Amino acid sequence: xxxxxxxxxxxSTEQIDQLKQLVTxxxxxxxxxxxxxxxxxxxxxxxxxxxxxAPFEPLKGDGIIHEELLNCRFRLSATSFFQVNTKATxxxxxxxxxxxxxxxxxxxxxxxxxxxxxxxxxxxxxxxxVIGIELCTExxxxxxxxxxxxxxTNVTYHCGKVEDHINDVLHHxxxxxxxxxxxxxxxxxxxxxxxxxxxxxxxxxxxxxVACDAKQATKNFIDLCRPTSNRYCGxxxxxVRAKPVDLFPHTKHxxxxxxxxxxxxxxxxx
Numbered sequence: 001x002x003x004x005x006x007x008x009x010x011x012s013t014e015q016i017d018q019l020k021q022l023v024t025x026x027x028x029x030x031x032x033x034x035x036x037x038x039x040x041x042x043x044x045x046x047x048x049x050x051x052x053x054a055p056f057e058p059l060k061g062d063g064i065i066h067e068e069l070l071n072c073r074f075r076l077s078a079t080s081f082f083q084v085n086t087k088a089t090x091x092x093x094x095x096x097x098x099x100x101x102x103x104x105x106x107x108x109x110x111x112x113x114x115x116x117x118x119x120x121x122x123x124x125x126x127x128x129x130v131i132g133i134e135l136c137t138e139x140x141x142x143x144x145x146x147x148x149x150x151x152x153t154n155v156t157y158h159c160g161k162v163e164d165h166i167n168d169v170l171h172h173x174x175x176x177x178x179x180x181x182x183x184x185x186x187x188x189x190x191x192x193x194x195x196x197x198x199x200x201x202x203x204x205x206x207x208x209x210v211a212c213d214a215k216q217a218t219k220n221f222i223d224l225c226r227p228t229s230n231r232y233c234g235x236x237x238x239x240v241r242a243k244p245v246d247l248f249p250h251t252k253h254x255x256x257x258x259x260x261x262x263x264x265x266x267x268x269x270x
Contacts, residue, residue: 001037001065002027003078005050008042016042024059037061039078052079052138070094070122072150080142081115085247092210092245092255093122099208099241099259100180102126108173110181110204112162113190117143117155119182119210124152128177132157133165163193170201179203184210189217195224199234207237207260214256224260237262 038060083089107127111120114132140159147155158165211217224237237260244254
C-alpha cells in the first residue's frame with residue numbers, strides 16, 4: 001500500500017490530474033516494489049501525517065491490504081494502526097501470550113486498548129472469550145471485521161474510553177472465571193481510573209502491559225503496585241519481569257513487555 005498526500009492549494013484541475021499521473025507512473029511503472037493499492041489524499045492545512053478529515057482517492061486497488069501475523073490474517077486500511085515490523089511483532093505477541101499463562105481454556109482475556117484486534121485475535125483460540133475495549137471507532141470496526149475474517153466467534157469489542165467501559169465489563173463477567181488482562185495503551189498510558197478498576201477486580205491476578213514508551217507509562221506501573229488505599233482499593237500487583245522488544249532497529253525506541261501478578265493470600269495493606 002502506498003498513500004501520497006498532496007496540497008491542492010493553487011492547483012488547477014488539469015495540474016491535479018497531471019500530479020496523479022505522475023504518482024501512478026512513479027509507483028506503478030517505475031517502482032521496484034510491487035504495489036497492490038495506491039491512493040492519494042488532498043489536504044491543504046497543516047497536519048502531521050494523514051488526516052481522517054479528507055477522503056483517500058484510490059488510483060489502484062480498493063484501499064485495503066492484508067497482513068499475516070501468527071497464522072492470523074488482518075485487514076488493513078490506510079488509517080489502521082498496525083506494527084510495521086511484522087517479524088518482531090510476532091516475537092512481541094508470542095511473549096505476551098506466553099506471559100498471559102493461558103493454561104485454562106476457560107480464561108477470559110481482557111484486551112484493553114485493543115486497536116484493530118491483533119493481540120486478542122491471535123490469542124482467541126486459547127481462551128473462552130476475548131473482550132476488547134478501544135476508543136477509535138474505525139479501529140473497532142476493523143477489529144470486528146478481523147475477528148470475522150479469522151472466524152473468531154468468541155471475540156467482542158466495546159467502542160469508547162477504557163475508563164468508561166471497564167467497570168461495566170468487569171461487572172458482567174461470570175463469577176469465578178479466571179481473568180487475564182492485556183494493556184496495550186498509547187504512549188502516555190491509561191487513565192488512573194483504569195488502574196483503579198482492574199485493581200478492584202478480585203478475579204484478575206495477572207496483567208501483561210505492552211508499553212511503547214515505558215518512561216511515560218511509569219505512573220501506571222507504580223499505581224498498579226501501590227499499597228492499598230482509599231484511592232487504590234484492591235490488592236496491589238507486583239512486577240514479576242520485563243523484556244524489551246526491538247521493533248525499531250537502529251533507533252532508540254523499543255516496545256517493553258511487563259508482567260504484573262498478585263495472589264489472594266497476600267496482605268492488602270502496607
